[in-house]
Amino acid sequence: MKCSTETNICIEDVFQAAKTIEPYAHRTPVATCKSLDDLAGCEVFLKCENLQKVGAFKFRGACNAVMNLSEEQASRGVVTHSSGNHAQALALAAKLRGIKADIVMPSNSSEVKRAAVKGYGGIVHICQANEKAREELAAELVEKTGGVLINPFDNPFVVSGQGTAALELLSDFNDLDAIITPVGGGGLLSGTCIAAKGLKPDIRVFGAEPTGADDAARSLEAGELIPQTGPNTICDGLLTSLGKLTWPIIRDNVESIFTVTDEKTIEAMRFFMQRTKMLIEPSAATVIAAILSDQFKQLKGIKKIAAIITGGNVDLDNLPW
């Protein structure tokens, strides 16, 4: 892939990100599962970001963004709004750099998630449970503290940081035919495009998305960014729309987006946990549901596919079955 003139993020940025986060992030293992291969009809390589720091790939991007702040910026701390894995990831990255992290979380976020953010040293600010309230309180904090707002996906350091998972995959397995990741805001999928196509231009890149939050599939089909309105899915990591930065990279590099029902996702999640003995969260299970779909079986020429297993932060008191 050439450097996108629109986004100006290149494979070199991913190499740089890998170097930056190497002292902090895990080089996660790649697992395989014979019964999954049998059902999928091809070899599936599972990049275990559920075993990443904070239990999710999000740590890669957050860490790269935080470590790339200038001394002056860092001294002012970081700010974000998130109810999910980005909140924990940013809190931990900030802690590792020894700076402050102000995290806006909605009033309906679970006590467990708030405790996790606090556990990593983040300062939690509760707001009303809507997008507007979150953005307003984050803006207010930026205004007050001078902290740097770190968007969970629409940030070039976040995108190149997320690309390091695919970089590791391809340096371990250079004969992959394809790679698939879940898609929400598109940080991971766009980073994966840059890394995978940069290292191996003929590799095929796919996304997996819940039918109840299918803006990426609809955008890719229409050729223009169609934001998500009223998402409805159990996949709480995939509710957001693609960003201005991530969309053109996805548009230019992704072959197709598989949409999967929550029912199929839950079935895939259960199967995956039983067979691999690893926890995954619903958002992560979308790629397994995609690989087990009829649509996937109709693709030709895929003998080896890697799936990025994005996170393992599942609520053990509320398994969805």
Next chain:
Amino acid sequence: MKCSTETNICIEDVFQAAKTIEPYAHRTPVATCKSLDDLAGCEVFLKCENLQKVGAFKFRGACNAVMNLSEEQASRGVVTHSSGNHAQALALAAKLRGIKADIVMPSNSSEVKRAAVKGYGGIVHICQANEKAREELAAELVEKTGGVLINPFDNPFVVSGQGTAALELLSDFNDLDAIITPVGGGGLLSGTCIAAKGLKPDIRVFGAEPTGADDAARSLEAGELIPQTGPNTICDGLLTSLGKLTWPIIRDNVESIFTVTDEKTIEAMRFFMQRTKMLIEPSAATVIAAILSDQFKQLKGIKKIAAIITGGNVDLDNLPW
């Protein structure tokens, strides 16, 4: 450790077992968990036998036993009675050797477990849910088929097979101060003694056992084998008493056995799953409960301990919380 004259199982047998099972068994990874280390006050190395074939260390011993049958013995097939992981392990080992496995399972064993045994090609025979009925039906099958009875722990090839997990651990980490395993029939703990003490005579070996099935702790204290009567614990893999073969090895090599309540085991299981993102079954969680106990904290001189995480076959519909 010298070869026990009583049992005649040596480190050489474990080396041989490692060679025998190498084409079939996984060399399982060793995980670490910072929050566990912090709570334990030492470094804990988790040998992930939950990621072993059939989801449990039992495959090591069963595979070694099956592969060591003579051609003539093998032609008659194998027989066992088990409601748990040994049943699946023996069925898979037999399948890999291309021979028949008759598995006696009690009428109260779950449909999931029976299906798993059948999935590995085992022939399931249902009997009444008591020890006598199990033994009688197994004996009947041996009589009828000429099959070889493979005891889940009191078999020298099973013991040396289970020892291969500790062999791998010490070849990866030669500076361990101690190693701990759960103890039921004692196959894993005795195999661990032979491997660990054989490679590193000053290593300390511990067991972990439910308070509701504490025959190993009581036997070690009394200096004589005291069989378990009326076990009462959630740890369904640790109900049996030590065997005639495993007891003297444990007596001569184990420093002490930690007894842990089911309450502490469930707490440890939940903590482990949340933090490591891996599934474990209650029996496996006993070692985590032991490491987190006050009794463990009182031990001096342990900076690095390995814990064998014995299995991950937990029922996702009936998590114990």
